[in-house]
Amino acid sequence: MEEEKETLKSRKVITIGIVSELTGLSVRRIRYYEERKLIFPERTKQGSRKFSFSDVEALMDIANKIEDGVQTHEIRREMARRERGLTDREVRDQMLKGQLRAHFGETRS
Amino acid sequence: MEEEKETLKSRKVITIGIVSELTGLSVRRIRYYEERKLIFPERTKQGSRKFSFSDVEALMDIANKIEDGVQTHEIRREMARRERGLTDREVRDQMLKGQLRAHFGETRS
DNA sequence: CGTGTAAGGAATTCTGACACG
């Protein structure tokens, strides 16, 4: 049984408009990153997205990687690797490869 | 110069609808407590209120006192006393008096 | 692939006011 304790940082209480102001990202981009499974906001009864401070942090990291040319697909993989418990060393190594691919403009990744 | 550092708890990022869900208080009551100077939400550019987790906590305390028959005016005073740096002992003493007034249904307070 | 935009609808929020008590 996995118990996740609710912290101030993990509670989903921020609407997308405020997240947009906090991160500087457009609402469109935030929705897109959710679509690509990079963030997982909750929903209000009506259906509006609710984010946490952790999500805000994650979004800023994502934005930086996107700027570096890393594709959402790659970012998604990095997350998966971390979840599997790889060491920081291994993850950094994988990330470096991603960066190199980005810089050399590889067609397929 | 008073410097206030922004913590996760003090950042104003929650809209009134979510605060309502979090506290169980009606939107009307939350707005009223602001009117009575018990809470101080910030505003978005457009004018919507933004609350912090601290505000949410404060609202729950306020709600409890209201249930006990304490008037907003009294609650406001308790806050003022705390801001002035009274000891917990003194504040508790003052609060007790307020409770008593409430229980005995005093006309003027 | 990543992101902007126009489209149409539904729900939110705001203020000032009237009601009741």
Next chain:
DNA sequence: CGTGTAAGGAATTCTGACACG
């Protein structure tokens, strides 16, 4: 005094789609 409600308007959010590249 504390809180509900109807009123009218403005801004938000949602989804699916078309555009560009």
